[in-house]
Amino acid sequence: MRPVRSGLAAAFGLLVPAALGCSRAASAANLDIAGLSQYGMGSQANSQEQVTSITQLSDVQPTDWAYQALSNLIERYGCVAGYPNGTYKGKQAMTRYEAAALLNACLDRITEVTDELKRLMKEFEKELAVLKGRVDGLEAKVGQLEATQFSTTTKLKGLATFVVGANAFSGSAINTGANTVNRAPNSITGARRSPVALPNATTFNYDVQLTFDTSFTGKDLLRTNLRAGNFGDSVFGGEPHALGLSELEIAFEEDCGTGVDCGDVVAIDKLFYQLPLGSGLTATVGARVGQEDMLALWPSVYPADTILNVMTVNGAGAAYNKNLGAGAGLWWEKNGFSISANYVATNGDVGSPASGGLANRNAGGTGSVQIGYAGEQWGLAGIWSYVQPETEFVPGTTPFTHSAIDHNPNAKTNALGLSSYWQPLQSGWWPSVSAGWGINSTSYSVPQRRGSLSTSQSWMVGLQWTDVLQKGNDFGFAVAQPVFATALTGGVTPNDGNYVWEWWYKFQVTDNITVTPALIYLSRPLGENTPAGQSFSQFGGLVKTSFRF
Structure with missing residues (x-):
């Protein structure tokens, strides 16, 4: 479960401040819907624009303050895509619609991970039950030793x-x-x-x-x-x-x-x-x-x-x-x-x-x-x-x-x-x-x-x-x-x-x-x-x- 928690933290670390920092004067009329489509949120991304490694983004450098967080979102969850020209435009202002679209894409990926975990837990249900029984037995023995020492x-x-x-x-x-x-x-x-x-x-x-x-x-x-x-x-x-x-x-x-x-x-x-x-x-x-x-x-x-x-x-x-x-x-x-x-x-x-x-x-x-x-x-x-x-x-x-x-x-x-x-x-x-x-x-x-x-x-x-x-x-x-x-x-x-x-x-x-x-x-x-x-x-x-x- 550790990757899920770190992914959420990374997503909120990138998106929430940006969303709150958007000008409240921005309106739907000023939103570039075509640009948002090209931005490629998760499963909605165009295959030519999907990013599998942060090195594909020419304008993102290791010295950038959010470099590691962005790298985690790309490599662990695959919910970030670049613009068609191979850039990310990380310093560009972000509207609340864009923030919502990016967050939704990452949540979809987290849901997929959660479903996979559920499937694995179901598949290994018997083995997990045996391990739980052993742990409970060890805890009981430790308690007995502490009581009788x-x-x-x-x-x-x-x-x-x-x-x-x-x-x-x-x-x-x-x-x-x-x-x-x-x-x-x-x-x-x-x-x-x-x-x-x-x-x-x-x-x-x-x-x-x-x-x-x-x-x-x-x-x-x-x-x-x-x-x-x-x-x-x-x-x-x-x-x-x-x-x-x-x-x-x-x-x-x-x-x-x-x-x-x-x-x-x-x-x-x-x-x-x-x-x-x-x-x-x-x-x-x-x-x-x-x-x-x-x-x-x-x-x-x-x-x-x-x-x-x-x-x-x-x-x-x-x-x-x-x-x-x-x-x-x-x-x-x-x-x-x-x-x-x-x-x-x-x-x-x-x-x-x-x-x-x-x-x-x-x-x-x-x-x-x-x-x-x-x-x-x-x-x-x-x-x-x-x-x-x-x-x-x-x-x-x-x-x-x-x-x-x-x-x-x-x-x-x-x-x-x-x-x-x-x-x-x-x-x-x-x-x-x-x-x-x-x-x-x-x-x-x-x-x-x-x-x-x-x-x-x-x-x-x-x-x-x-x-x-x-x-x-x-x-x-x-x-x-x-x-x-x-x-x-x-x-x-x-x-x-x-x-x-x-x-x-x-x-x-x-x-x-x-x-x-x-x-x-x-x-x-x-x-x-x-x-x-x-x-x-x-x-x-x-x-x-x-x-x-």
Whole structure:
């Protein structure tokens, strides 16, 4: 109907002012009837005088104020004709009779258009009825959703994950009959260590996350993440029931404060508030917030479906330690460049200074500063972190994670990391590449025994292909050396380090369901704890099924 309205507007825009502007002294006696006939109003026009394009009128120029309106009347409705000499005489005075004749011709054309619309509506009457029914149904559903939504400010996202899997172990350090593995004596004290049981049963575990994202202004964010899981005793749940490096990223367990899994309980995993301050600044504060939540750039595009937790820290497992607790941060970003600074204290909720608090030696704190750049296909970031003992997650082998971080309150570590990624614009033979490297220097506030950790390193490379065999399916693998000692105090040579591999293929079953089979291999999961002259390795397989809602 839009052309009809515009045609009427154009017609009245041209004719009414002209008609009202005619001299009232004009009379029928002064009317040139022959000229009016030659003028050719609509269907009355002589075929030699009918105009189909405004370019046929020699005296009408694009600079004329009514050029567009006249063009619309000619080309859309065909109700204007010129004089036999190919002119329009747009500046010539117009009598009321001439105005009435021109308006009548245009109205005839509009009537023809209206009749055509009626015919089309009759022809497609059934289709229009179906469309109307669908629109009415959609309106009803929208009304129902608005009536039943639990909040006008909050969105809910859910993720439920099933994991079925097992590990197999090999090496001369294994006591087959007892299903245990020997450990080397303590590198510092020389004390003997008892063998540990091998986690090689088949397990079936779950993890459930409910994330509530609330915005009060449309720009801020209050995130509440509820989580429950039963990975505490799983073969992929981390120490003490499994080997730490085989812990899955999805493996959640709630710690009751004594190092014992609380069981299948729902707990707050994240609770923080983010607010843009303008000029590219964003502030974050939370009673339970992660280091990764307060970085403007996470310099990795690996993986599409997370398997081992150790592969999620960008190759710099001390600098990107994913510390979780009470904290605050600030970041600035503009034109791809960003600067982030934050502080997180694992024990920030503890009232006793001997066990925790904010910004003291027992806080389990991490302070980080990152500078990065992210373009359309690539990104690069450098980070420095000050790491205290009891930091939430520093993946590696002894003596770094146990002696220096977990159990020694006098230790402090300065960690540096450099990470980057590149990804193709379209899926194909070329994979995305994510890589990172970290180096860490550990010192102590009091003298330590000979053989304590001094320097450690880590690195990681991950490759990922998208739309493999079928659209939505992804394949990837990664290799890494988690944090391992490269220098000990007193000139002691470290006997640490191992390689970790993972391979996975993600099936996109539906928009909300994925199934990911995966394999993992750890060449020396006990690191320095592996007895001298003996070997010990781990091979595992699992199937991970994720439901998003």
